Every structure is written in C-alpha cells, then in structure tokens.
Amino acid sequence: MTTHLRAVAHPFLQAARRMSTGAGMPIRKVTVVGAGTLGSQVAFQTAISGFDVAVLDTQAESLSRCRAAHDAFAQQYLAREGPKQARAWQGLASHSTAKEVAKAALDRLVYTTDAAEAMDGSDLVSENVPEIVEVKAATYNALSAHASPETIFTSNSSTLLPSQFAEATGRPARFCALHFANGIWDANIGEVMAHPGTKPEVFERVVQFAKEIGMVPLRCHKEQSGYIINTLLVPWLNAAQTLVTKGVCTTEDVDRAWVICFGIVNSDKGPLGIMDMIGQGTAHNVLKYWGANLPDAQMAANADYIKKELLDKGKLGLCGGDPDKDKATGYYNYPNPAWKNRDFLNGTE
Amino acid sequence: MTTHLRAVAHPFLQAARRMSTGAGMPIRKVTVVGAGTLGSQVAFQTAISGFDVAVLDTQAESLSRCRAAHDAFAQQYLAREGPKQARAWQGLASHSTAKEVAKAALDRLVYTTDAAEAMDGSDLVSENVPEIVEVKAATYNALSAHASPETIFTSNSSTLLPSQFAEATGRPARFCALHFANGIWDANIGEVMAHPGTKPEVFERVVQFAKEIGMVPLRCHKEQSGYIINTLLVPWLNAAQTLVTKGVCTTEDVDRAWVICFGIVNSDKGPLGIMDMIGQGTAHNVLKYWGANLPDAQMAANADYIKKELLDKGKLGLCGGDPDKDKATGYYNYPNPAWKNRDFLNGTE
Structure with missing residues (x-):
C-alpha cells in the first residue's frame, strides 16, 4: 500500500500480541471511539500491531460498515504481505503466516455501542468523533465516567485543540492529541500535540504508542490549529483555489506548474x-x-x-x-x- | 538534467537554426537583457533552440560570468545528450552531433554592454533585470529607443505585473510577461501573462515562442502577483516557516510530514x-x-x-x-x- 522506504517497523508489519509497558504505563487494550473512515483505519492498524481493540460508536450501522472495512483491510494485507512473507521466511518454521496474522487482528477487534463495555480495562482511548466541539465534549464526559483514572485519552482532531477538551476528559494530565492522516498506511504520520497541562511522560508515552502501531511520530510542542500537515496543506490548497476562483489560469495549468517544478525532481x-x-x-x-x-x-x-x-x-x-x-x-x-x-x-x- | 517524461520538444533538444514565423510575427533574433542567474539560463536555452541571441548587461563582469556559465551549460549538454544521440542516430548520417549542436549554440550568442548593438534587428526581448520598479522602467525606456516598433517585449518577472511597465516599453500592445523558473531545464515552465492592453495575437505568439524554446507554456489570463508557481509556493513556504517561527515542531518534522503525506505517493x-x-x-x-x-x-x-x-x-x-x-x-x-x-x-x- 505504501511506496515509502522506511527502516522503522512498517504499518502492517507488527503482529506479535503486544503488552507495551513504556514508562510504567502499560497499554494492552485500546478503545477507538467513532467508527468512521479514519476511526476504522486506526482501529485496524492498532489491532494488527498486536493490541486488543474495542470499537465504540453510537450507531450500530457505523459499526457494521467498520467491520466490513476491516475485512477488506485484512484482504489487502494478505494480498500484499502474503507473497513477501513466503519469500522472507523460506526455511523458517517459527513465524506466523500472513493469514494467521490477519485472522489474529480481526480476532482482537470487538465492536460495541456500549461505552461501559468498550472502556472496560481500556488503557488508551483514540477519539475519532465529528469535529464539533459539543459532540467531542459530550463524548469525553461519557467515556470518562467508565474509564480508569490511569487511562490515557487522545483526540484524533486536527482543527480543534486539545486544550478545548482537557477538562471534559476528567484527566487533563493524561490527555493529548494523536492525529492521523487519512490513508494511514500510505501517510503513516502520528501528530502528537500536548496542551499546557499534559504530563510530559504521557506525551512521550503517546509518541511511543504511535511508533508501536507503525506511525512516524511528529511532536507538536505547542498547540497549533491544523497541526503540521494541515497547516501546510490549507494555505497551499487555498492558493491553488484562488488562481481558479479569480480566473487567472486553468485548473490543469495550476497542477501542471506545481508538478513540473516540485512534484518529481x-x-x-x-x-x-x-x-x-x-x-x-x-x-x-x-x-x-x-x-x-x-x-x-x-x-x-x-x-x-x-x-x-x-x-x-x-x-x-x-x-x-x-x-x-x-x-x-x-x-x-x-x-x-x-x-x-x-x-x-x-x-x- | 531533467527527470520528467515529456512528449514535447525538450529543452536542449531543438537545435536547427530557427526562423520562426508564427502569426506573421517572425522571430529570429532574441535579446536577453540582464545576464544574472536566470537571464543566463534563458539566453543559452534560446540559443540552443536555434535562435540568435544577444545578451545585454550594463556590467562587463556580469557578461563574463554569463559566458563562463554558457560554456558550462554546453558541457552539461554534451555530457547528457552526446551518448544518447550516438545511440539514437546509429546508422543515420544526416544529423548534427551533440558537439556540433553545442558549438552552434555558443556561436549564436553575442555579449554586449551596448544597447544599440543588442537591439539591432531584435525580434523579441526577454527582460531579466532586478525586481525594482525604477530599474525595470528605466531599462524599458532605454531599450525602446533602439527597438523596431515591431519588436515584442517580455518581462521575466514574477512579483511585478506587466501593467506596471506597459507604457515604459513604448509598445504596450506588444508587451507581456514571460516568466521562467530557476533551473530552466528541470522546471521548464513558461508563465505567459498579459496586461489588459496586450494584443491577443502577441500573447499567443509569446506562448508559441515559449514552446519553441522547450518550455511548457502556462497561460495567465489575468494579472496575478506571483503568477502561478509563486502564488502556490509562497503561502506554502510561509506556513512551513510559521511552524518553525512559533516553535510548534522541528524543521525536520515539518519536512517529514509533507514528504510522507504528499512527496512521493x-x-x-x-x-x-x-x-x-x-x-x-x-x-x-x-x-x-x-x-x-x-x-x-x-x-x-x-x-x-x-x-x-x-x-x-x-x-x-x-x-x-x-x-x-x-x-x-x-x-x-x-x-x-x-x-x-x-x-x-x-x-x-
């Protein structure tokens, strides 16, 4: 799925059942809240990286679509990794096959509309609900009621800032943002952003978790709307759109100019x-x-x-x-x- | 020098002595005014595309540096095209060798500090002097005194607009911008921008000239500071710089974020x-x-x-x-x- 050369553990390539204990903050079970496009990707990537994952959504239909997406992701994983593993593991008997890895990932995923069930024993929450302040705040309130005081909360938001929700989580010191890009296997960045009250150890623990699920962690030391990638992307897309809106040139010439000058060379x-x-x-x-x-x-x-x-x-x-x-x-x-x-x-x- | 796949005549690949007569506006001799980095590139590219070129600068040292750059460009051309041509022309007797092409290009170039000599018989001017309004206006005034009324004037500017100099050229209807990117062989765009008084036939003639010297012409139908490529580039670079200035993240994470998400895939x-x-x-x-x-x-x-x-x-x-x-x-x-x-x-x- 990706064309990047990476020496780090790649998305899809970590598959041992994981019990991660960085900085005395063990993470075994992750709750992914919101089963939309990106939430589904985060959940699958986390499960195939070896973590137990509960997917929580208020809509049963969203969970059904998410489950179907996960079956498709597993097939994509098999199509890509199966042949590679067969070559790489020739003569080795001890490794799981790609088929076993994919099956284990699906086995680690549970889907529920019950917040208490989803949060039971959860060590880390990835919140993926719509970018509406009231919806996110209400979600954090509801989750907090069922969470252990130790559970780390993260928000997968790029337009809203963690400080806007720190209090609603009931654990401001154990809360920061962990933002993924759509197409998590190609664009495998994890933007980690603290608010002023985030404990540094928690921030670093989330950075480590991002690595453990195959992301390249990008540390944001101050709050910034748009984080890194959208801070770069929005003015650039806006400038392209401005040329079109004003009728300066054709859409094709906008794209052609960029690709010729910067797209390849x-x-x-x-x-x-x-x-x-x-x-x-x-x-x-x-x-x-x-x-x-x-x-x-x-x-x-x-x-x-x-x-x-x-x-x-x-x-x-x-x-x-x-x-x-x-x-x-x-x-x-x-x-x-x-x-x-x-x-x-x-x-x- | 370039890694782009192009079906059009490529920079460096047109070498016949050219007498271009598009739309009844013959172009044989081109005057490149300003022998700096980009002016030197424009001059060589125009010469190797088959046009006679006079390079005009007020500073003799600039002309010396330009001449040295042209010798280096000719060597680069030989290093790249020589082996290719040897293969492509196997069995053909009628083509010029790369060495002959490069020599012919250098023979078509003259260097002078004398505006009258540079403008004598000139069909098209490419102005490449510094981005200072007064300097450009004075340059156009001086050139105009020696130019035929038919000579087309173009400005290689991307921050200043052609309407700012239309009157100073003494031929507003035969004036528009033709803006090149630095590294003309890799980023071979020619942004052509009219001002409201540019004759449409002149605009299209300049578009055709851009093609004849191996550029991909990009038509700007309205005046726009920054034309296309800098309109895209400036807010994007500015956003990157903002992340650094504010201390949001490291410079490496800015670049890494972009390259992972958009640089390759x-x-x-x-x-x-x-x-x-x-x-x-x-x-x-x-x-x-x-x-x-x-x-x-x-x-x-x-x-x-x-x-x-x-x-x-x-x-x-x-x-x-x-x-x-x-x-x-x-x-x-x-x-x-x-x-x-x-x-x-x-x-x-």
Missing part, C-alpha cells in the same frame, strides 16, 4: 528543504515584501525569524547549489543534508 | 488533484471555516466558488477513492483523470 525535499534550495536570502525578501504589502503580520514575523536565526548567522541556504557537493548551511547542512539520509522519513535524527 | 497530482482526492465537500468546509475564523475574505470566496461551481453541480471529487477505478467528478473526471495521462505535463489538453 524535488520530491525528496519538504518545504524547508526547498526553502534552502531557493536560498534563505530570497525567502527572507519574499516574506518581508509580502508581509509588508498584504499586510500579513505572521509573514513579516517569519521574515524577521529568518533574518535573525539564519541570515545573521551566515546560514544562507543552498541557493541553487548541488546538495551532494556544495558546502552550505541553512535549515540543513550541505553537502549531504539530513533529508537525503535514507532514515530521514523514519524520524530517527 | 501523490507526486503525480498537483494541488487541485489533491483537492479532488480529499473531497470537495471537505475542501469547502475547511476553507469556509478558516475563511470565517481567520478571517480571510479570499478564502471565504474560494469556499463559495467550490460550492457553486462544484458541489451544487454534484462534482464532489474523488474523496479517497481509486482514480483508476472509481467513477467520480471534481476538478477532474474519474476514472482516468487528465493528470494520469502521460501527456498531462506537456500542456496538450
């Missing part, structure tokens, strides 16, 4: 790697110009940051140089910047 | 293709929410556009479906959207 760099390539002097000038002319205070602050933290320290970026050969510094050090390291996407720096 | 889609994938209902809701809450009037207008032009017409996008199999409509039609077509990047739709 530079696919190994993210935006800050691209910023180094362009050069931090240019990045500064552009942000300063637009910050003053739009006006846009955050853009102006970004220009000031680049001046102070990069330019004034001689970190000018690569400025069109060769990342394999040229000596330069910016957000990355050249030659051989971190983003060229094959482990970069694993988050092991 | 979806590199064949541009932003509007990605918008279809996410679903236009979601795109609408997100833009409406942020448009109201930031507030951001353009974002709100973008949401309204999506509702009226897409959602109200049942164009809901792919919504996570399979672009190879699922029937759906959004900005593209599924299955088999235009961006999957191997000719998509050639601009032939």
